[in-house]
Amino acid sequence: xxxxxxxxxxxxxxxxxxxxxxxxxxxxxxxxxxxxxxxxxxxxxxxxxxxxxxxxxxxxxxxxxxxxxxxxxxxxxxxxxxxxxxxxxxxxxxxxxxxxxxxxxxxxxxxxxxxxxxxxxxxxxxxxx
Amino acid sequence: xxxxxxxxxxxxxxxxxxxxxxxxxxxxxxxxxxxxxxxxxxxxxxxxxxxxxxxxxxxxxxxxxxxxxxxxxxxxxxxxxxxxxxxxxxxxxxxxxxxxxxxxxxxxxxxxxxxxxxxxxxxxxxxxxxxxxxxxxxxxxxxxxxxxxxxxxxxxxxxxxxxxxxxxxxxxxxxxxxxxxxxxxxxxxxxxxxxxxxxxxxxxxxxxxxxxxxxxxxxxxxxxxxxxxxxxxxxxxxxxxxxxxxxxxxxxxxxxxxxxxxxxxxxxxxxxxxxxxxxxxxxxxxxxxxxxxxxxxxxxxxxxxxxxxxxxxxxxxxxxxxxxxxxxxxxxxxxxxxxxxxxxxxxxxxxxxxxxxxxxxxxxxxxxxxxxxxxxxxxxxxxxxxxxxxxxxxxxxxxx
Numbered sequence: 001x002x003x004x005x006x007x008x009x010x011x012x013x014x015x016x017x018x019x020x021x022x023x024x025x026x027x028x029x030x031x032x033x034x035x036x037x038x039x040x041x042x043x044x045x046x047x048x049x050x051x052x053x054x055x056x057x058x059x060x061x062x063x064x065x066x067x068x069x070x071x072x073x074x075x076x077x078x079x080x081x082x083x084x085x086x087x088x089x090x091x092x093x094x095x096x097x098x099x100x101x102x103x104x105x106x107x108x109x110x111x112x113x114x115x116x117x118x119x120x121x122x123x124x125x126x127x128x129x
Numbered sequence: 130x131x132x133x134x135x136x137x138x139x140x141x142x143x144x145x146x147x148x149x150x151x152x153x154x155x156x157x158x159x160x161x162x163x164x165x166x167x168x169x170x171x172x173x174x175x176x177x178x179x180x181x182x183x184x185x186x187x188x189x190x191x192x193x194x195x196x197x198x199x200x201x202x203x204x205x206x207x208x209x210x211x212x213x214x215x216x217x218x219x220x221x222x223x224x225x226x227x228x229x230x231x232x233x234x235x236x237x238x239x240x241x242x243x244x245x246x247x248x249x250x251x252x253x254x255x256x257x258x259x260x261x262x263x264x265x266x267x268x269x270x271x272x273x274x275x276x277x278x279x280x281x282x283x284x285x286x287x288x289x290x291x292x293x294x295x296x297x298x299x300x301x302x303x304x305x306x307x308x309x310x311x312x313x314x315x316x317x318x319x320x321x322x323x324x325x326x327x328x329x330x331x332x333x334x335x336x337x338x339x340x341x342x343x344x345x346x347x348x349x350x351x352x353x354x355x356x357x358x359x360x361x362x363x364x365x366x367x368x369x370x371x372x373x374x375x376x377x378x379x380x381x382x383x384x385x386x387x388x389x390x391x392x393x394x395x396x397x398x399x400x401x402x403x404x405x406x407x408x409x410x411x412x413x414x415x416x417x418x419x420x421x422x423x424x425x426x427x428x429x430x431x432x433x434x435x436x437x438x439x440x441x442x443x444x445x446x447x448x449x450x451x452x453x454x455x456x457x458x459x460x461x462x463x464x465x466x467x468x469x470x471x472x473x474x475x476x477x478x479x480x481x482x483x484x485x486x487x488x489x490x491x492x493x494x495x496x497x498x499x500x501x502x503x504x505x506x507x508x509x510x511x512x513x514x515x516x517x518x519x520x521x522x523x524x525x526x527x528x529x
Binding site: 045046047048049050051053 | 230231232233293330331338339340341342343344346350351352355358
């Protein structure tokens with residue numbers, strides 16, 4: 001197969017930086033089980049099926065943490081590596097820079113600190129109340 | 130509605146079920162052949178190859194894969210069936226629970242056969258009795274006709290929107306599966322009208338409404354509540370099974386129920402039995418009745434859910450009940466059916482005596498003489514003032 005380099009040889013658009021992600025609203029779905037006798041597919045999701053996409057935001061995993069990342073915003077050069085590596089999408093980005101951590105979901109794994117090329121993230125002992 | 134009776138065909142039990150499946154024409158069948166259910170899978174594969182059905186037939190490398198594949202297909206949003214037996218059923222074990230807890234309306238034919246060992250291919254009920262707590266509805270059929278009828282009704286029961294519980298229906302290996310017996314079939318149009326179009330519930334393949342099936346629920350979640358909901362659906366299934374049976378009776382003229390009583394109204398001694406042995410037992414009841422013995426019988430049809438109130442009502446006036454189990458529960462007080470029936474009768478006042486009989490393991494023949502012997506023991510206990518022990522009585526056990 002030959003590729004015609006002229007056809008559609010557009011310069012690729014520069015990678016867009018992701019939009020700012022706000023910390024999730026404090027909202028947890030509730031389930032009334034007082035009428036458990038009447039559960040049926042019309043009223044409740046059978047077999048624990050989840051029909052609400054993206055609902056892991058309600059599953060707060062921050063309580064597992066022993067270390068907490070602290071961002072020095074002055075040192076951040078906006079490379080976004082912490083954002084891409086974070087397994088819990090917990091890096092809060094504003095105006096192209098990491099400005100904070102979603103502590104309700106950050107498990108304190110330290111990957112962001114390890115990957116940060118400007119050493120802008122430090123892992124500190126998490127002091128729980 | 131007028132019932133048009135079709136001609137009577139001579140078929141094996143497996144042929145009867147393969148015909149039923151052909152008329153149901155499910156979207157997907159994933160199956161692995163195993164004696165004595167092989168014929169169903171083989172005949173169905175032939176129908177698919179001949180273009181007689183529109184089914185996607187998935188050949189899998191084991192029964193564990195068969196059950197996993199039907200779960201995938203059913204969660205995907207289509208009508209799905211499979212068939213198995215004995216060791217194959219055992220290999221499905223862990224996935225059977227998954228199918229039930231996902232509330233997928235899968236229909237499975239299980240031809241009853243002994244579990245190893247010693248290795249044995251003949252009929253007993255140890256395979257599906259072992260699977261009684263998997264969360265599946267269990268319907269035990271008696272003969273060729275009921276195997277066909279139960280297969281069609283199972284589709285309606287499993288898919289009923291009030292319950293959505295996978296349903297297995299059983300019949301005896303060889304005695305029914307391989308032997309030739311009479312069958313009256315409905316037309317494919319009648320069957321299609323009876324089962325209706327498939328209604329998917331949150332299908333995985335609906336790209337516009339993405340869903341997660343089978344999520345992890347181990348973080349202080351709702352596992353316990355889901356189990357309660359599953360059991361409540363089982364309770365509701367009793368009504369669904371009866372309603373579907375009544376509707377099927379209007380169509381076919383053949384009435385089924387949760388249980389199948391025979392000559393019970395004035396019975397003093399009665400036997401509870403599962404599967405093809407009910408036919409022999411009925412004959413023995415007739416013979417004893419001719420001699421003046423007030424004998425009766427109940428055949429088990431729905432075993433899960435177990436209609437304990439219906440058993441209490443049917444048997445409360447009987448003096449002594451013998452429960453014939455074609456499977457044993459090692460170390461328990463008796464076989465699985467014995468324990469259910471005895472528990473169902475516990476609240477009756479006066480309380481009938483219930484005695485455990487074990488028969489037919491690994492395909493051991495059961496003759497009318499053996500059943501007469503069981504009735505004779507029940508009569509003896511009924512005439513005695515002492516309560517009998519609940520030690521197991523074995524029918525047709527070798528003496529030498």
